[in-house]
Amino acid sequence: MKTEEIRENNVDSGSRKELLRQNGSERFTALRDSIDDYLSIKDSIRTGIEDEEEIEHQKKKILKSLNASQSEWDDYRWQLKNRFTGHTELARIIGLSKEETEDIERVGKKYRYAISPYYLSLVKPGDPACPVRLQSVPSMHELEDRGELDPMDEAGSTPVELVTRRYPDRLIIKVTNMCGMYCRFCQRRRLIGEFDTHASKEKILKAIDYVRRNREIRDVLITGGDAFILEDSQIEWILSELRSIKHVEIIRFGSRTPVTLPQRITRELVKVLKKYHPVYVNTHFNSPREITRESKRACEILADAGIPLGNQMVLLKGVNDNRHVVRKLNQALLAIRVKPYYIFHPKTVRGTSHFWVTVQEGLEIMESLRGRTSGLAIPTYIVNGSKGLGKTPLLPNYLLYIGKDRAVLRNWQGEIFEVEN
Ligand code: SF4
Incomplete structure (x- = not known):
């Protein structure tokens, strides 16, 4: 196809050509106008810091109902011990109707739930569309019979x-099935049984031994469940074992505790982690409402210890399937020193079909980010191939033609240009 034809076929190119004819100051006005839609809505998409008063009110209500103090609240063990696991208590704190309460009871018989007091304080009372509530409180939709228990074939x-290996030079070790809160969309919900258990020392040693015997493994991700649910001493033991293996270059942790249980990020934990650098942490914020003073503090302690932080968001209907919500989230993450790393397309896990979105919707969100926010705020959009085929990155199509001696591309505004090939 000739460049001219491509130009004519591109719906935006006329308006962009017009823009290019404008003089300099008009150009800058036009640049600002290109994010006008976001600017007009961004203050209505609230972070937890912006809604601090409301969250603080809920926190006081929870503390009173548990007859607890601020120092207990600040202790992650207390948070874990007091996770909400009963429908009547939940109903009282977040204001549920009788019908909603009965639904939770029904779903809870099939899929376990447990919500840390901290994470529950972020739920907006009486709002069934609250993104924190959607992620943490059971819904009748979970009983819909679609999807598979293990679509990624982790078992295979x-x-x-304890080890999942899909790539040549890296692997995952799952050290616990426990989390601060059981996300309703979790890809590993099949492993979250009725009782919390950590993997035994013998099993972890066998997994580490596998790493030792396979010299091509240079990157180990410790996850679960949630890796930071382990005690500091257990984490230190795993780190020291892995660091005794020469070919292990980097160690990563997957943890949602900065989001669901930020009290877990203590100075003592960080002291352990920084002894075994290079250590990376990938966390998992899905909504701007999850960015609170406490989660900010947790991320800053990690960042101050030289630990690079990445965010792995899961694209979820009703939670963040909106371009403005994703932009606000990613920009707010950068402000707390977390780099948006991946956006995962939701996996077809049974009991999570109410969260599924289309690939087209995911691509539209990616299109809306490029050029309109810093490159740092743009993660890679990943669709996981079923049955363990691995991460497949997806981008809107910027390459319109590629031939022997030239390639034709479009930029974020739809302007078309050529490069020699
Ligand atoms: S924290 Fe991670 S592993 Fe735990 S329930 Fe949530 S998504 Fe699943």
Whole structure:
């Protein structure tokens, strides 16, 4: 196809050509106008810091109902011990109708739930569309019979117990099935049984031994469940074992505790982590409302210890399937020193179909970010291939033609240009 034809076929190119004819100051006005839609709405998309008063009110209500103090609240063990697991208590704190309460009771019989007092304080009372509530409180939609328990076939990518290996030079070790809160969309919900258990020392040693025997493994991700649910001493033991293996270059942790249980990020934990650098942490914010003073503090302690932080958002209907919500989230993450790393397309896990979105919707969100926010705020959009086929990145199409001696591309505004090939 000739460049001219491509130009004519591109719906935006006329308006962009017009823009290019404008003089300099008009150009800058036009640049600002290109994010006008976001600027007019961004203050209505609230972070937890912006809604601090409301969250503080809920926190006081929870503390009173548990007859607890601020120092207990600040203790992650207390938070874990007091996770909400009963429908009547939940109903009282977040204001549920009788019908909603009965639904939770029904779903809870099939899929376990547990919400840390901290994370529950972020739920907006009486709002069924609250993004924090959607992620944490059971819904009748979970009983819909669509999807599979293990669509990624993790079981089939397991060379030894606890290890998932899909790539040549890296692997995952799952050290616990426990989390601060059980996300309603979790891809590993099949592993979250009726009782919380950590993997035994013997099993972890066997997994580490697998790493030792396979010299091409240079990157180990410790996850679960949630890796930071382990005690500091257990984390230190795993780190020291891995660091005794020469070919392990980097160690990563996957943890949602900065989001669901920020009290877990203590100075003592960080002291352990920084002894074994390079250590990376990937966390998992899905909504601007999850960015609170407490989660900010947790991320800053980690960042101050030289630990690079990445965010792995899951694209979820009703929670963040909106371009402005994603932009606000990613920009707010950068402000607390977390780099948006991945946006995961939701996996077809049974009991989560109410969260699914289309690939087209995901691509539209990616299109809306490029050029309109810093490159740092633009993660990679990933669709995981079913049955362990691995991460597949997706981008809107910027390459319109590629031939022997030239390539034709479009920029974020739809302007078309050529490069020699
Ligand atoms: S924190 Fe991670 S592993 Fe735990 S329930 Fe949520 S998504 Fe699943």
